[in-house]
Amino acid sequence: MSTFPASQMIVGGVFLMCAATTVAGALLAALTARIIRSVCGLAISCIGLAGLYYFLHSPFLALMEILIYVGAVCVTIIFAVMLAEPDEPVRDDKLGSTLLWGSFAFVVCAAVFWGLWQLGTHQDWTVPVARVSDGSIQAIGKSLLTTYSLAFELISLALLVAIIGALALARTGRDKV
Amino acid sequence: MTEAITNLVKLLATEPYRLLVFLVGMMAFVGLNAAYLVWVERKGAARFQRRPGPTEVGYAGLLQPIADAVKLMSKQLIVPAGVDRTLFRVAPLLMMSPALMSLAVIPWGENLAARNINVGLLMIFSFASINVMAIMLGGWASRNKYAIISAARVVSQNVAYEIPMLLVAITMIMVTGTMNLNEIVQQQAGAFWHWNLFRVWINPLMPVTFLIFYTCMLAETNRAPFDMAEAESELVAGAYTEYSGMGFGVFFMAEYANILLGCALATVLFLGGWQSPFGILSGVIWFLLKMYFLVFSVVWIRWTFPRTQFYGLLNLSWKILIPVSLLTLILSSAMIKLFHHA
Structure with a gap:
């Protein structure tokens, strides 16, 4: 593996691809108005997440993520959506309450993100001496x-x-x- | 000249190039198989119905698949008004790619596997579960009554048949003690009575387990008598109704790729993979022979049995296959605990 040119770059590129897939899927799930597309976004995000698990030396967890979240959870959600509402949802025009709830959700998300960011950057992450498990x-x-x-x-x-x-x-x- | 060849072999043996070679090889294999399994299907159907089948294009119609492919590719890709464009176009690819990826872990021969990973069996099942989503999205995105009915059917069918299939897989994992497909094949070395299918001293219901797996494989790949998704006489073409040209062609290829994958998995799990039935001269030829025998039996069944009714299909799974597969699971775990405890 080490003899192959630019293998580090390829691995880095695959990692970036997994991370980008996760983020893009999550954005798609949150931003689209059609519920089927947001479920697809969820599925894409889960596949990206599975890739990240694979990078963390947990192939079992990665495949379980696909089997359970894409194969079971997303399929169940789509099935429920298809039974309930085959057409486009009617746009809710109550702008005031949408703005209120939207800003509330934004504040909560920002707080969670800030907390995680603080944890990630200011925490002293020690590498364990022995590997906890081989995954x-x-x-x-x-x-x-x-x-x-x-x-x-x-x-x-x-x-x-x-x-x-x-x-x-x-x-x-x-x-x- | 020989030095150049050795260098090339060495280069191809390094991991990324090796993967690339396998990737291209696998795609070519699936493409050729999809094309020629259509020929086998048409010839088989014709023979079962006492007619000659394709004869005009090439000897015994052997060039028919190429003519079909050219015809499909030259057709216009129609995206009907009112469909969800993105999902409509993505659905065929979503159906094709999991099968291609899963084929990477199939051990065709002793050292002939693109990737020999420890969780190979799990990988096949997890990617196979994406299949349902592809048909469902295709059906939903078509905005066609028949397609939506077909999509709803596909989900109930696949959910129902995934349970006994996974129960059988768990039984096999317990019997073999590994999810590495190559190791599973290696455990079945020797003559044919070492194959998992005939290992009745581990679990007397082993042939029944194989039968459940085979039935579920037929149902998961939406093949007759379980072709609820397509059901020409009821739903026009089901989820594929609105697809034209290569959009339909890719769905069709994916169906054969999935059959190939299911038969390859059945060969690995129950029929000893690349092991020869006599204990000598094992190799890739045995794998292909066993796999194509299973593929032929799939064609055979399609043209022999009529389509089941939808309730009959679900009853078969929930009332017969799931209890029986639970029974084999409990029985084999008890027998492993009592008689084969390591």
């Missing part, structure tokens, strides 16, 4: 079933609640709607 499937599996087993089980509990809720909503059956 392999075995390491992830072990930590999911030991250190983080409670969180893991709680997530499955949340999914169970969602399934039971869906069943409760749909139990009247097709003919009784």
Whole structure:
């Protein structure tokens, strides 16, 4: 790998591409008026994020990001959108309240961004002496079933609640709607 | 002269060039396969229906795919009024590219894989899940009643069949203990009774597992008898109704690329990949033989069985495939724990 000319530049370029994809997807998701396009933006952003995970030596996490967020979450959202609203949404003309909520959201986002920026630039980031984990499937599996087993089980509990809720909503059956 | 060749081989062996060679090779492979699988499909359909099929262009119609490709490429790309232009154009590419990317981890031979990564199996499944989105976006962006119905069908179908497919994949990961496709193939070395398909001492339901995988593969690639997305006699051409020329052509190519990928994955997981059935002379030829046999069986099934009803399709998945695949999962985990505990 090291013998190949400009390999550093190629790696850097791929990294920039991943970061740009993430940001562009997020911007698309936030700025477009059509809801299908914002879901596409979300998907693009997730793919960029998966690339960033890959750069952090976590291929498992990267692929899971694609499998779950692009393959499941985005598809579910689009499906729900298609069932609900096939056409363009009517523009909301109440400019005053839009401005109010928009500025409120902007302030919140700016505060979060400022906090993260402060954390990123002023924190003394120490590199751990030993690598915490090698990011392999075995390491992830072990930590999911030991250190983080409670969180893991709680997530499955949340999914169970969602399934039971869906069943409760749909139990009247097709003919009784 | 020989020195120049050695230098070239050395150059091509360095990683980025090697990847480039594989990339171009894979695209050529998929393109050729897509073209000639159409020929196989048409010839197969004709034979099953007792007619000769394409005969005019070239010997036995062998040049027919080229004529088809030229025809498709020379057609105008119509973007109908009222469609979502960007999504309409992106959808075919979105369907094609995941299949191309996934083919990078398939081990065609012992040392013949573009990338031998440890999470190869997961990579194929995660990219395959983008497929649904492509058909759905294509259908939605077309702004056509048939296309939207088809898109809605595709989602319910793919969601229903992804569950048993992933359950089968988890069973296979437990049996093999790895997600590296090359290692999975290496574990099946020896004669054909070492193939995962026949390893009934690990799990007596192994052939059933293969059957579930195969059925799900048919459903995920939207092939008859599960071709709810296209369903010519009900939905004109489903999600592809508004596509013309190469827009439709790319969808068509992607369908064959996905079939190829599914059959290659089935070969790796269950049929021993590049291992020879007699334990000698293993190589890429065996992989291709097994894979094309599966591809032929897909064509065979398409022209033999009628299309299922939509509720029948969903019932098959939720009432039969998912419980059975859960059963095989539990059974194989119990048997691994009891008899094969390392």
